[in-house]
Amino acid sequence: MTTLSTSRAPNDKPGRPGRARKTATREQFLDAAVALFSRQGVAATTLAHIAREVGVTSAMVHYHFANREQLLDAVCNEKLVPFVHALHAPLHTENMDDPVAILQAMADCLLEHVVRLPWLAPMWLSDVGSTSGELCQRVMPHVPAEQVNQLTAAIAAAQARGTINPNLQPHLIFMSMVGLVLLPFASLDDCRSLHPDADFSPEALRRHVVAAVDNLLRPL
Amino acid sequence: MTTLSTSRAPNDKPGRPGRARKTATREQFLDAAVALFSRQGVAATTLAHIAREVGVTSAMVHYHFANREQLLDAVCNEKLVPFVHALHAPLHTENMDDPVAILQAMADCLLEHVVRLPWLAPMWLSDVGSTSGELCQRVMPHVPAEQVNQLTAAIAAAQARGTINPNLQPHLIFMSMVGLVLLPFASLDDCRSLHPDADFSPEALRRHVVAAVDNLLRPL
């Protein structure tokens, strides 16, 4: 854990006599957490940072979550798992005849969430990057391995049929698609500083991503 | 944190009773650093981790690099900047008539490096994810903004000519491509645990990525 000079978390300090007791809800903590996680990374975000963001003492964070582990559990369960479930919802269908449609549905869902939750893309990428991402580890068990495997099989079939580019690796297509969707959102700041005048509105991003995903899956 | 079992090798030679001072070169520190950065993330990696990985005291890290900042500078300059330069080398050409060729050259270069340097993809993604990545900040200034802009213009021209899918955003194509290349490598462990039997050899990955990039750029 490094002293990310960003916000010194100065003075939880004592005294301050007439301080009105700030009350904070569980939800506020989680929101602050994901916001900071996406800005600074999970590892670099201390409980004091989160407390400060919410405007309470770090003791309050412990009061609500007992410890860091459980805070991460909560972030995972209440912020990420719903998204993971939504993302894989298209897999829960009888017939996997049309994997392209399924992948596109997943891409749509991903895109939807990423646009709506600005913290999602940066947090996801920075965490998935470290093999041992603190959140990644907690989320993985919620991925429906069985269905994912069926999708892979369906993709292979589609490739044999000529509906999907056969040079792609069935097992990797999903991750490539994720990269295609997430990276533009995660690197927005860099892009903006490189191209200050370009249009990076959500709509522009969405159009680009949709086109990119379409292209990716297109057969030869 | 793992007890790096570098296998202390208690005391080497034969007689040599005391200490057997372990020695380490600057290069070793940088290698250890990138290895740990890619595994744990930059922020979560302490100087003591790096020292232990190399088998010396953390005081030695300071002896060689003075402080954390300068270690990161060194990692950036000696590990990342060469890569960044290589990556953008295709941009230093007279005619940008064929942006597809240039993008493909960049993808090749990226792929090359990512395969050869296993730490690159995870480290890059996890750092680029945090808007304020400690390394990202240091690397960005080495990106040739001028050339990148020219490439973007060339891409737009190619789109007008019908050589590149016109629905893509010229400014985002490069980042999407990066995502396409990096993500499979960064999420290898996750993929492997999901599909234990699939072929994730470097060659397989390379084939997939090449096909994906080809597809991405293809005109309608």
Place this chain on the structure above:
Amino acid sequence: MTTLSTSRAPNDKPGRPGRARKTATREQFLDAAVALFSRQGVAATTLAHIAREVGVTSAMVHYHFANREQLLDAVCNEKLVPFVHALHAPLHTENMDDPVAILQAMADCLLEHVVRLPWLAPMWLSDVGSTSGELCQRVMPHVPAEQVNQLTAAIAAAQARGTINPNLQPHLIFMSMVGLVLLPFASLDDCRSLHPDADFSPEALRRHVVAAVDNLLRPL
């Protein structure tokens, strides 16, 4: 930790075997600080020393003062500045006709404080000695330069009138007086070890110092 702390409290009330957390007030820290500063010097006194003197961990020092700088600020503002103000109070008068009276009032004040606050003389001298004394730097801004200059002018006038020894340098008289008052108190231990039987009671010291100051200012 796995088990929720809900189940704890196996032993509290009666015997209270554990820890018995030591508590300390801000004031105690400042007292300990000046005590140690006067014994060991400012630079040689670590925050851990102060903490140990008070009976708490050094983390507590940081809890109350954030960092060393601010601890020194507090020592300065709460321990030294009041004294500096009192010392220069005699300067805030309409007529400076009688600089001897003023100087004597200042000497009295100085003496008063030095007797009452045993840490003052050693700390002052050891810090004023180093041109860049950590405390000196903080205290100097509180010296009313304007009034001091007026006093100097008044001294020169008194010398011209023959009320003060004209061979003295007006600008140095104050410092010489300070030396005259402080040094006996600061070097008490040395004196005692040299003259074990002599009378070094506060009263004896006071008498000596008063006489010395009187003598110093006497006209030829």
Place this chain on the structure above:
Amino acid sequence: MTTLSTSRAPNDKPGRPGRARKTATREQFLDAAVALFSRQGVAATTLAHIAREVGVTSAMVHYHFANREQLLDAVCNEKLVPFVHALHAPLHTENMDDPVAILQAMADCLLEHVVRLPWLAPMWLSDVGSTSGELCQRVMPHVPAEQVNQLTAAIAAAQARGTINPNLQPHLIFMSMVGLVLLPFASLDDCRSLHPDADFSPEALRRHVVAAVDNLLRPL
């Protein structure tokens, strides 16, 4: 020991291949030591500071002095003890009939040294201030206690005779005199910043101090 930000001692660092082997004499180290001691205080001066001042590595300091203790011993023996002996030389006389003459001789000697050795006054005061000054402890044994006691007795006799102000404490007169001489020199920087235009040349200081000492000893 605090990180006196004055001189960060940056980079003893490795490499620097073509460095001409700087050679330094024992004397140079001692000079550098007293210079730094007087500027920063003894406790705040590290061996690396001294090495740096001389332009060699800190290993060289150890090469010449084995360890910090012995360096301090050397500073004491070679820089301070000669002075202490000179200072007390006037005491080694048959008749102590004229203590005023003796004290004046001592003051002259002190003054002489303090003017010639600019480091002496600050270092002395800052060290004598801390009861447990690292140098003070080493110097004290060289003070001829016997003779000092005789002087004290002679002073008392002179007071009885009316040659010295009888209100002064015989045992404290010497220390008061020392304060009178040293303080102006030690606080020169402060004085100069307070009175930028005043004359603080060595001659002016000498005149002032001589007058002050004369005054101090004068009978009623």
Place this chain on the structure above:
DNA sequence: TATGAATGAGTCTTCATTCAT
């Protein structure tokens, strides 16, 4: 319910010291 005060462990950094070359 909330929090101010406390702590132990850990991080970054510097220091005095050692030693093989």
Place this chain on the structure above:
DNA sequence: CATGAATGAAGACTCATTCAT
């Protein structure tokens, strides 16, 4: 002779956590 490379201990400061109130 001299020094680059190494170390353990200590210093400043932060962090997650605890607990009495």
